[in-house]
Structures are given as structure tokens and as C-alpha cells.
Amino acid sequence: MQAAIDILDEEGDAGLTFRALAARLATGSGAIYWHVADKDELLAAATDQVIVRFEPQDVERLSPQEAIRALSQGVFDAIDSHPWAGAQLSGNPFQYAVLRILEGLGTQVVALGVPERGRFNAATALLSFMLGLAAQYAVASRHFRDASDRATALRAVAAKWVELDPEQHPFIHHVAPLLPEHDDREQFMAGIDLILAGIDTSR
Template sequence: MKPKARTRRSEALSKERIVEAAIEILDTDGEETLTFRNLTAHLSTGSGAIYWHVADKHELLAAATDHVIARVMAEVVKEADPQGAIRTLAMGVFDAIDAHPWVGTQLSRNPWQHAVLRILEGVGGRIQALGVPGQDQFNVATALMSFILGIAGQYAASARFASSNTTRTEHLGAVAAKWEQLDPAEYPFVHQVAKILPEHDDRDQFLAGINLILAGIKSAL
């Protein structure tokens, strides 16, 4: 029995298990509930064992975000076609943020964290494979990164402003109603898109943007 107890304790106190537990808390109750007290209760351990692996909440959030993005990148490497890989990467990040809204907040909060470098390397490698000239690779890669991570900031902002008591359609419907109150002579386009805002599909809209960028890259080669 003693060896089994030691094995369970070792698994529970590994950094990977700590990160997985943090993700469970973040997904269930949100970032504000991720405290080391809640984490120790969740893992049935002491805070000292957690501090051995993770210095503070900021490091834990970064590790949790990197864990999620690493899973996205694992799917990207299976795609041989560079354009297909970029789509897989972009939609993987989109879906990860949709499933874990706190990831969007974290990605927009710290642009130099390791999770962002994973995305940059994934995008940059496929830009090279597409045959983009060396002097243009950085600009093209960062343009794509700006679009992909822009959705992270957008989702983070939406999460802050949307009420937990309203659905997405209700929230966007309220936004559209405010847009329709603007002067149509001054905001003709805003009035036009207000009609489709509540029911539009974020994922389809995001993929359309990625396809536009990829088409632009292809035409420039």
C-alpha cells in the first residue's frame, strides 16, 4: 500500500497535475477563483508543495495557457500543407479561447509569454514554407499573429462586458440596438451591419478573415 500512496502523491504534486488542476478551476469558476488556497484544497495537498513547482498565480496562469496552446500546436504539426496548417492553427486558437475564455484574457495580457512564442513559431514556419521572401516573413507573420491574437483581446473584452445572465444573442442584440440609435447619415455601414450582428457566427467570420489574409499572401508571391 505504501508504494501506491507515494505514487499517487508524486502524480498529484507534479507540475503537470498542478497545471491541470488550475485549468479545471479556471474552466469551472473563472480566474478570480484561482487562488493557491483553492488549488491546495482541489489537490488535497499543502501550499508548499505547489510553490515548489510554481512561484505565483501569474506563473500558473502562463503555464496553464501554454498547456492549452501546446495541445493546439500538436494538431498543427499533423497538417503538411502550409495554408492548411495556418488555418488549423488559427481555428485551434479560436476554439481554445472559446472553450477556455480565460486563455483569451491571458494571451492579450502578456504578448511575450511562451504560449505566444509557440503560435509565432507555428505561423512563421508555415510562412517560410509558403515561399514568402525572407525580408517579408516577419511582417507577414506578425500581421497574421495580430489577427489571430486580436480575437483573444476581443473575447476577453466581451467576457468583461457581457452579463452572465444574458445569452450571446441577447448581449449582441443590445449592442445592435444601440448602434441602430446612431445617426444613419453619419454611420450608414454600422446601421447596415447592426441587422446581422446578433446572429452572426464568430467562427465563420474569423475563418473568413484568415482566408482573406492567406489569399493576399498567395497573390503577393
Template sequence: MAARTRRPERRQEPLSRERIVSAAVELLDTVGEGGLTFRALAERLATGPGAIYWHVTGKTELLAAAAEAVVGPAIAGADTDATPQEAIRALALGVFDAIDAHPWVGAQLARTSWQSPMLRVFERVGRQVQALRVPEAAQFTAASALMNYILGVAGQNAVNTRTVQPGTDRTEFLDTVATAWAELDPGQYAFTRDVAGQLREHDDRTEFLAGIDLILTGIAARR
């Protein structure tokens, strides 16, 4: 009888910190922070928890690395060919889109807002504030206002996304809320009733950038 040729076994991709972080991001996107456990991560990577601990010390480090992987590309660009206003708008929108695509990262960045990667965002924003020739005494305030707006609005947008039932049509949802606003007591909610139509038609990214422009206009006025 002829000997059967044994097919070579398929080699598994070596476990690395990059693979672990990538798998963690996938878990966070699908099941949220509560579902990110080393057991679930080990099952996804077809390995043991001990092998993961060789690369990361615990969940805190893993969350920080996952946030860096998500936000890092948004803040890696250079600003050499842009005006300070354009650079700030592009950076802010990059962070907004990253948090919109990965809603869990907003809470993580809020917990570590003065560490990387948000520290790098602060540095880039601050350099553009300096390029706008903001007086030195006002530079920290200007950069902090921009940072707080970026993180706060992007994070709130992510929260709003999570609270809406999956599969809900955005247009229908906004129409329902706007209709409810329009029917509020005019004595207590005159302004809210007045802007109900704008809520129905607004675009989140456009409104976000409009807010950035308002802050930049205020910075320019103080300058």
C-alpha cells in the same frame, strides 16, 4: 468476540505538477484569475500550500503552465498533409477555440505573447509563411500580422463572452444589439446601420476564419 476486519484506507492520488496545473485550470475556468490563490488551490487538492510550492514557484509560473496546458494541444499537431493555408487556418482555429473555452487564457497569452506557447504558434505560422514563398524581407511582417490577428480577435471574442450576462441567449442578445445599430443616426453611423443585419446573423468562428483568409489573400498578392 470476533475481531473486526479493518478496511484498507483509500490511497490519495499523489500530488504532482500535472494535478496542480489541472486544478488551476479548473479554478481559472470557474472563478477567473482573481480567484486563483494558493489557498484555494490547496483546498481543491486537499493539501497544504507548501506542498504546491514544491512543484511551482508562484502564481506567475502557475498561470504560464495553465496556459500551456490549454493551448498546447491546439498547437501540437503536424502540418505535413496540409497546404500552408490549411495549416494556418487549422492552427488559428485551434487557438481561437482554446481561448473561447477558457476566456482567461487570452489575457495570459497577451502578457507573454513572445514566450511559449505563443512563441511556438509564431514558429509554426512562420514556417507556413515561408512555405507560401513570401519574400524574406516580408516574412516577419506577414507572420506578425497573422499572430496579432489570431490573438487579438480570439481575445476580444473571449472578452465579449465574459461581458454578456450568464444565461443570456446569444441570438436574442445579437438581435438586441443589431436593432440598436439599425436605429443609429444615419448621418454619423451609415456603415454601422448597413451591416446591422450581418451582425444579427454572423457566426464568430466563421468570421474569424474569414479574416484569416483575407490576410492570406493579402500575403499572396504581395508575394
């Protein structure tokens, strides 16, 4: 798994082949097939390992809200460190890594005291927001090599936004200057807090 993760970090999904992995491990492809059936299973297992590494510890010491924030930060940091994992999470929402996240969220939603009829909606609202982040990072990883690429691209987007008719797009004009410099992690956690506030109100 670690060798697969290393290849994915260096070369992305396209670089991970059983031949490349066998060469990295100095073994034959047959030895790898003994452990995983195909590339999809290998990607799912690598994604799950990445998520596990960023899971918060000692969540029982946290309040449910704090535990959800900690889990959310862990998912963000996992995807930020391994953008290919974003593509895997968003591309296959039924893989075990996603179920692991949902279980963690659902446990805390129950602890919040959300009525049974609202638990699924509350937990999946949080999960869907996270998978939206995952999809964003998957796209960004294909277009931006590093932070400077991202900033340059966002400045170009903001410049196009400013060219729009301000009477038809007043909000876009208002937020255009914020786009190039905004902090992704801060914005993501603000979204989690908004969902938590909504859950608290509905509760």
C-alpha cells in the same frame, strides 16, 4: 496544471489562488511553490497547456495555407473553450504560449515562400489578428455568462446602431442586422483567409 485549468474554467482568474489550488489537490501551498514561482507563472503554464491541446496534428501532411488555417482554428477553439486563456494571451504577448503560436505560423509562412524580408510582418499580422480575438473573448467572458446573454447584448448593441444617422453611418446601418446572429468562428476564419490572400498577393 489540470487542477488549475479546472479552477480557471469554473471560477476564472480571480478564483485561482494557491490556497484554492492546494485545497483542490489536498496538499499544502509549499508543494505548489516547488513547481511554480507565482500565480503569473502558473497562469502562463496553464495557458500553454490549453494551446498545446488544441494544436493541429500531422501538419506536415497539409499545405502551408491549410496548416495556418488548422492552427488558427485550434487557437480559436482553445479560447472559445477557455475564455480566461484569451485574457492571458492578449495580456502577455511574450509568454511561451504566444511564442508557440508564432513559431507555428512562422514555419508555415516560410513554407509559403514569403521572402525573408516579409516573413516577420506576415507571421505577426496573423498573430496580431489572433490576439485581437483573444482580447475580445477576454472582455466577453466578463460580461456574458452564456450564448443567450451574448445574443441579447448584441441585439441591444445592434438596436443602438440603428438609431445612428444613416447618412453619416451607412455601413453601420447595413451591418447592424448581421451583428446579433453572426458566427464568431466563421468570421474569424474569414479574417484569416483575407490575411492569407494578402500574403499570397505580396509574395
